[in-house]
Amino acid sequence: MKSLVLLTLGLATTFTLAVQVGPSPRQIKNLVTFGDSYTDVVSVGDGGVAWPVYAAGYGPFHLFPFARSGATCSNNLTSRPAPPVFESQLPLYFAEVANGTLKLKPEETIYTLWIGTNDVGGGGLLTGHQAPGVTIVDTVSCAVNWVKTLYASGARNFLFQNMIPLQHVPLYSADSYPNRFWTAPRNTTEWSVFMTELVNSGNEIAKLMLQDLPSTLRAAHIGLFDSYALLVDTRASARDFEFDMEVQTSFGNRGNT
Numbered sequence: 001m002k003s004l005v006l007l008t009l010g011l012a013t014t015f016t017l018a019v020q021v022g023p024s025p026r027q028i029k030n031l032v033t034f035g036d037s038y039t040d041v042v043s044v045g046d047g048g049v050a051w052p053v054y055a056a057g058y059g060p061f062h063l064f065p066f067a068r069s070g071a072t073c074s075n076n077l078t079s080r081p082a083p084p085v086f087e088s089q090l091p092l093y094f095a096e097v098a099n100g101t102l103k104l105k106p107e108e109t110i111y112t113l114w115i116g117t118n119d120v121g122g123g124g125l126l127t128g129h130q131a132p133g134v135t136i137v138d139t140v141s142c143a144v145n146w147v148k149t150l151y152a153s154g155a156r157n158f159l160f161q162n163m164i165p166l167q168h169v170p171l172y173s174a175d176s177y178p179n180r181f182w183t184a185p186r187n188t189t190e191w192s193v194f195m196t197e198l199v200n201s202g203n204e205i206a207k208l209m210l211q212d213l214p215s216t217l218r219a220a221h222i223g224l225f226d227s228y229a230l231l232v233d234t235r236a237s238a239r240d241f242e243f244d245m246e247v248q249t250s251f252g253n254r255g256n257t
Protein backbone atom coordinates (compact mmCIF):
# COMPACT_ATOMS: atom_id res chain seq x y z
CA MET A 1 0.00 0.00 0.00
CA LYS A 2 2.79 2.44 0.81
CA SER A 3 4.11 2.17 -2.72
CA LEU A 4 0.76 3.32 -4.01
CA VAL A 5 1.02 6.38 -1.82
CA LEU A 6 4.36 7.14 -3.47
CA LEU A 7 2.80 6.83 -6.88
CA THR A 8 0.05 9.19 -5.87
CA LEU A 9 2.41 11.78 -4.46
CA GLY A 10 4.30 11.47 -7.70
CA LEU A 11 1.19 12.43 -9.57
CA ALA A 12 1.05 15.72 -7.76
CA THR A 13 4.71 16.64 -7.85
CA THR A 14 6.38 15.52 -11.06
CA PHE A 15 5.45 18.20 -13.53
CA THR A 16 9.12 18.68 -14.18
CA LEU A 17 8.87 19.27 -17.90
CA ALA A 18 6.19 21.93 -17.89
CA VAL A 19 7.11 25.18 -19.61
CA GLN A 20 4.60 27.02 -17.49
CA VAL A 21 3.46 26.42 -13.96
CA GLY A 22 1.54 23.16 -13.80
CA PRO A 23 -2.00 22.65 -12.55
CA SER A 24 -2.73 24.09 -9.10
CA PRO A 25 -3.83 22.00 -6.14
CA ARG A 26 -7.45 20.82 -6.53
CA GLN A 27 -7.57 22.01 -10.15
CA ILE A 28 -7.50 18.45 -11.51
CA LYS A 29 -10.79 16.61 -11.07
CA ASN A 30 -10.52 13.84 -13.67
CA LEU A 31 -7.93 11.09 -14.15
CA VAL A 32 -7.95 9.38 -17.56
CA THR A 33 -5.59 6.40 -17.77
CA PHE A 34 -4.11 4.51 -20.71
CA GLY A 35 -1.63 1.61 -20.73
CA ASP A 36 -1.20 -2.07 -19.97
CA SER A 37 -1.76 -4.34 -16.98
CA TYR A 38 0.25 -2.08 -14.69
CA THR A 39 -2.69 0.33 -15.00
CA ASP A 40 -5.64 -1.99 -15.85
CA VAL A 41 -8.27 -1.65 -13.10
CA VAL A 42 -10.44 -4.55 -14.32
CA SER A 43 -7.93 -7.34 -14.82
CA VAL A 44 -5.69 -6.75 -11.81
CA GLY A 45 -2.77 -9.17 -11.83
CA ASP A 46 -2.35 -9.60 -8.10
CA GLY A 47 -6.01 -9.14 -7.21
CA GLY A 48 -5.08 -6.02 -5.22
CA VAL A 49 -6.01 -2.37 -5.69
CA ALA A 50 -4.79 -1.02 -9.04
CA TRP A 51 -2.92 2.30 -8.67
CA PRO A 52 -5.50 4.39 -10.58
CA VAL A 53 -8.25 3.36 -8.17
CA TYR A 54 -6.06 4.27 -5.24
CA ALA A 55 -4.95 7.56 -6.84
CA ALA A 56 -8.54 8.48 -7.72
CA GLY A 57 -9.61 8.00 -4.11
CA TYR A 58 -6.62 9.89 -2.81
CA GLY A 59 -7.01 12.85 -5.24
CA PRO A 60 -9.94 12.72 -5.20
CA PHE A 61 -10.44 12.37 -8.96
CA HIS A 62 -13.14 10.90 -11.15
CA LEU A 63 -11.45 7.94 -12.83
CA PHE A 64 -11.85 7.10 -16.53
CA PRO A 65 -9.75 3.94 -17.07
CA PHE A 66 -8.83 2.85 -20.60
CA ALA A 67 -5.68 0.78 -19.91
CA ARG A 68 -5.91 -2.92 -20.73
CA SER A 69 -3.77 -5.92 -19.79
CA GLY A 70 -1.37 -7.14 -22.44
CA ALA A 71 -1.51 -3.91 -24.44
CA THR A 72 1.27 -2.46 -26.56
CA CYS A 73 1.32 1.09 -27.91
CA SER A 74 0.36 -0.03 -31.41
CA ASN A 75 -0.27 -3.42 -32.98
CA ASN A 76 1.17 -1.95 -36.19
CA LEU A 77 4.55 -2.09 -34.45
CA THR A 78 4.44 -4.91 -31.91
CA SER A 79 1.32 -7.00 -32.31
CA ARG A 80 -0.28 -8.83 -29.41
CA PRO A 81 -3.79 -10.16 -28.82
CA ALA A 82 -4.74 -7.32 -26.45
CA PRO A 83 -6.37 -3.90 -26.99
CA PRO A 84 -3.49 -1.57 -27.93
CA VAL A 85 -3.40 2.13 -27.09
CA PHE A 86 -3.63 3.41 -30.66
CA GLU A 87 -5.99 0.94 -32.30
CA SER A 88 -8.32 0.33 -29.34
CA GLN A 89 -7.92 2.46 -26.21
CA LEU A 90 -7.72 5.88 -27.89
CA PRO A 91 -10.51 5.07 -30.41
CA LEU A 92 -12.79 4.04 -27.52
CA TYR A 93 -11.98 7.27 -25.66
CA PHE A 94 -12.64 9.39 -28.76
CA ALA A 95 -15.91 7.52 -29.47
CA GLU A 96 -17.11 8.26 -25.95
CA VAL A 97 -16.16 11.92 -26.31
CA ALA A 98 -17.87 12.13 -29.70
CA ASN A 99 -21.20 10.72 -28.53
CA GLY A 100 -21.25 12.73 -25.32
CA THR A 101 -20.59 9.88 -22.89
CA LEU A 102 -17.45 11.71 -21.77
CA LYS A 103 -17.53 15.46 -21.10
CA LEU A 104 -14.17 16.41 -19.61
CA LYS A 105 -12.93 19.96 -19.28
CA PRO A 106 -9.26 20.04 -20.41
CA GLU A 107 -8.13 22.21 -17.49
CA GLU A 108 -9.69 19.81 -14.97
CA THR A 109 -8.37 16.62 -16.54
CA ILE A 110 -5.05 14.80 -16.49
CA TYR A 111 -4.19 12.00 -18.91
CA THR A 112 -1.68 9.27 -18.03
CA LEU A 113 0.13 6.67 -20.12
CA TRP A 114 2.20 3.76 -18.82
CA ILE A 115 3.16 1.59 -21.76
CA GLY A 116 6.18 -0.21 -23.20
CA THR A 117 6.56 -3.37 -21.11
CA ASN A 118 4.90 -5.54 -23.74
CA ASP A 119 6.40 -3.59 -26.66
CA VAL A 120 9.94 -4.40 -25.57
CA GLY A 121 9.25 -7.88 -24.14
CA GLY A 122 9.05 -11.48 -25.25
CA GLY A 123 6.86 -11.60 -28.36
CA GLY A 124 7.94 -8.01 -29.07
CA LEU A 125 11.30 -6.32 -29.62
CA LEU A 126 13.26 -8.67 -27.35
CA THR A 127 12.51 -11.74 -29.47
CA GLY A 128 12.34 -10.08 -32.89
CA HIS A 129 8.56 -10.38 -33.19
CA GLN A 130 7.99 -6.75 -34.18
CA ALA A 131 6.81 -5.67 -37.64
CA PRO A 132 9.75 -5.61 -40.09
CA GLY A 133 12.15 -2.75 -39.43
CA VAL A 134 10.52 -1.59 -36.18
CA THR A 135 12.91 -0.57 -33.37
CA ILE A 136 12.75 0.94 -29.89
CA VAL A 137 12.72 4.36 -31.58
CA ASP A 138 9.35 3.51 -33.17
CA THR A 139 7.67 2.10 -30.05
CA VAL A 140 8.79 5.09 -27.97
CA SER A 141 7.79 7.58 -30.70
CA CYS A 142 4.38 5.91 -30.65
CA ALA A 143 4.05 6.50 -26.91
CA VAL A 144 5.09 10.15 -27.27
CA ASN A 145 2.58 10.52 -30.12
CA TRP A 146 -0.10 9.68 -27.56
CA VAL A 147 0.55 13.15 -26.08
CA LYS A 148 0.28 14.85 -29.49
CA THR A 149 -2.88 12.93 -30.39
CA LEU A 150 -4.71 13.85 -27.21
CA TYR A 151 -3.38 17.43 -27.34
CA ALA A 152 -4.88 17.82 -30.81
CA SER A 153 -8.25 16.89 -29.33
CA GLY A 154 -7.95 19.55 -26.61
CA ALA A 155 -6.20 17.72 -23.75
CA ARG A 156 -3.60 19.82 -21.93
CA ASN A 157 -2.35 17.92 -18.85
CA PHE A 158 -0.29 14.77 -19.29
CA LEU A 159 1.67 12.38 -17.13
CA PHE A 160 3.99 10.00 -18.96
CA GLN A 161 5.18 7.01 -16.91
CA ASN A 162 8.42 5.41 -18.09
CA MET A 163 9.40 1.73 -18.14
CA ILE A 164 10.52 -0.04 -14.97
CA PRO A 165 13.88 -1.89 -14.72
CA LEU A 166 12.48 -4.94 -16.48
CA GLN A 167 15.91 -6.59 -16.57
CA HIS A 168 15.37 -7.41 -12.88
CA VAL A 169 11.87 -8.92 -13.02
CA PRO A 170 11.80 -12.74 -12.88
CA LEU A 171 10.89 -13.10 -16.57
CA TYR A 172 13.88 -11.09 -17.80
CA SER A 173 16.50 -11.51 -15.08
CA ALA A 174 19.73 -13.41 -15.70
CA ASP A 175 18.63 -16.11 -13.23
CA SER A 176 15.16 -16.50 -14.79
CA TYR A 177 13.46 -19.89 -15.11
CA PRO A 178 10.65 -21.35 -17.23
CA ASN A 179 7.34 -19.69 -16.23
CA ARG A 180 3.84 -19.12 -17.51
CA PHE A 181 5.02 -16.31 -19.78
CA TRP A 182 7.96 -18.15 -21.40
CA THR A 183 8.90 -21.84 -21.49
CA ALA A 184 10.94 -22.07 -24.72
CA PRO A 185 14.74 -22.39 -24.47
CA ARG A 186 16.57 -19.05 -24.20
CA ASN A 187 19.78 -17.57 -22.91
CA THR A 188 18.61 -15.69 -19.80
CA THR A 189 21.86 -13.71 -19.58
CA GLU A 190 21.40 -12.39 -23.09
CA TRP A 191 17.75 -11.52 -22.42
CA SER A 192 18.67 -9.56 -19.32
CA VAL A 193 21.49 -7.72 -21.10
CA PHE A 194 19.28 -6.82 -24.07
CA MET A 195 16.40 -5.79 -21.81
CA THR A 196 18.72 -3.46 -19.90
CA GLU A 197 19.55 -1.77 -23.20
CA LEU A 198 15.93 -1.56 -24.37
CA VAL A 199 14.52 -0.09 -21.17
CA ASN A 200 17.31 2.39 -20.53
CA SER A 201 17.58 3.62 -24.11
CA GLY A 202 13.79 3.71 -24.48
CA ASN A 203 13.39 5.80 -21.33
CA GLU A 204 16.12 8.21 -22.40
CA ILE A 205 14.63 8.63 -25.89
CA ALA A 206 11.22 9.27 -24.31
CA LYS A 207 12.66 11.91 -21.98
CA LEU A 208 14.39 13.78 -24.81
CA MET A 209 11.32 13.62 -27.04
CA LEU A 210 9.03 14.81 -24.24
CA GLN A 211 11.35 17.70 -23.39
CA ASP A 212 11.06 18.80 -26.98
CA LEU A 213 7.25 18.78 -27.04
CA PRO A 214 6.19 21.86 -25.02
CA SER A 215 7.81 24.17 -27.61
CA THR A 216 5.30 22.95 -30.19
CA LEU A 217 2.32 22.14 -27.96
CA ARG A 218 1.32 25.50 -26.52
CA ALA A 219 -0.01 25.48 -22.93
CA ALA A 220 0.56 21.77 -22.53
CA HIS A 221 1.71 20.53 -19.14
CA ILE A 222 3.72 17.36 -19.53
CA GLY A 223 5.00 15.43 -16.53
CA LEU A 224 7.44 12.54 -16.64
CA PHE A 225 6.91 10.06 -13.83
CA ASP A 226 10.15 8.12 -13.32
CA SER A 227 8.82 4.62 -12.67
CA TYR A 228 12.31 3.26 -13.38
CA ALA A 229 13.86 5.24 -10.54
CA LEU A 230 10.99 4.44 -8.20
CA LEU A 231 11.48 0.71 -8.67
CA VAL A 232 15.29 0.95 -8.49
CA ASP A 233 15.07 2.91 -5.24
CA THR A 234 12.45 0.71 -3.63
CA ARG A 235 14.33 -2.43 -4.68
CA ALA A 236 17.59 -1.08 -3.24
CA SER A 237 16.09 0.01 0.07
CA ALA A 238 12.69 -1.56 0.50
CA ARG A 239 12.79 -0.85 4.22
CA ASP A 240 13.34 2.90 3.80
CA PHE A 241 10.28 3.07 1.61
CA GLU A 242 8.31 0.77 3.91
CA PHE A 243 7.63 -0.88 0.59
CA ASP A 244 5.04 -3.61 0.69
CA MET A 245 6.87 -6.66 -0.61
CA GLU A 246 3.63 -8.05 -1.94
CA VAL A 247 3.34 -5.11 -4.29
CA GLN A 248 6.96 -5.49 -5.37
CA THR A 249 6.42 -9.15 -6.10
CA SER A 250 3.38 -8.38 -8.14
CA PHE A 251 5.36 -5.93 -10.31
CA GLY A 252 8.05 -8.55 -10.63
CA ASN A 253 5.81 -11.35 -11.72
CA ARG A 254 4.08 -9.17 -14.22
CA GLY A 255 7.19 -8.54 -16.29
CA ASN A 256 4.95 -9.50 -19.16
CA THR A 257 1.82 -7.49 -18.82
Ligand SMILES: *[C@@H]1O[C@H](CO)[C@@H](O)[C@H](O)[C@H]1NC(C)=O
Nearest residue numbers: 073074075076077086087142
Ligand atom coordinates in the same frame (compact mmCIF):
# COMPACT_ATOMS: atom_id res chain seq x y z
C1 LIG B 1 -1.46 1.67 -38.22
O1 LIG B 1 -1.62 1.29 -39.58
C2 LIG B 1 -2.77 1.85 -40.18
C3 LIG B 1 -2.90 1.25 -41.57
O2 LIG B 1 -1.70 1.43 -42.30
C4 LIG B 1 -2.64 3.37 -40.20
O3 LIG B 1 -3.79 3.94 -40.76
C5 LIG B 1 -2.48 3.86 -38.77
O4 LIG B 1 -2.23 5.26 -38.75
C6 LIG B 1 -1.31 3.17 -38.09
N1 LIG B 1 -1.27 3.55 -36.69
C7 LIG B 1 -0.15 3.91 -36.06
C8 LIG B 1 -0.27 4.25 -34.63
O5 LIG B 1 0.94 3.97 -36.61
Ligand SMILES: *[C@@H]1O[C@H](CO)[C@@H](O)[C@H](O)[C@H]1NC(C)=O
Nearest residue numbers: 092095096097098099100101
Ligand atom coordinates in the same frame (compact mmCIF):
# COMPACT_ATOMS: atom_id res chain seq x y z
C1 LIG C 1 -20.94 5.99 -27.00
O1 LIG C 1 -19.84 5.26 -27.53
C2 LIG C 1 -19.39 4.20 -26.71
C3 LIG C 1 -18.15 3.60 -27.39
O2 LIG C 1 -18.42 3.19 -28.69
C4 LIG C 1 -20.50 3.18 -26.52
O3 LIG C 1 -20.05 2.14 -25.66
C5 LIG C 1 -21.69 3.87 -25.90
O4 LIG C 1 -22.77 2.96 -25.80
C6 LIG C 1 -22.12 5.06 -26.74
N1 LIG C 1 -23.17 5.79 -26.03
C7 LIG C 1 -24.19 6.37 -26.65
C8 LIG C 1 -25.14 7.09 -25.78
O5 LIG C 1 -24.32 6.32 -27.87
Ligand SMILES: *[C@@H]1O[C@H](CO)[C@@H](O)[C@H](O)[C@H]1NC(C)=O
Nearest residue numbers: 186187188189190191192193
Ligand atom coordinates in the same frame (compact mmCIF):
# COMPACT_ATOMS: atom_id res chain seq x y z
C1 LIG D 1 24.55 -16.97 -22.82
O1 LIG D 1 24.99 -15.70 -23.24
C2 LIG D 1 26.13 -15.22 -22.56
C3 LIG D 1 26.35 -13.77 -23.01
O2 LIG D 1 26.41 -13.72 -24.41
C4 LIG D 1 27.31 -16.14 -22.83
O3 LIG D 1 28.43 -15.68 -22.13
C5 LIG D 1 26.94 -17.55 -22.39
O4 LIG D 1 27.97 -18.43 -22.75
C6 LIG D 1 25.64 -17.99 -23.03
N1 LIG D 1 25.24 -19.26 -22.43
C7 LIG D 1 24.97 -20.34 -23.17
C8 LIG D 1 24.55 -21.54 -22.38
O5 LIG D 1 25.03 -20.35 -24.38
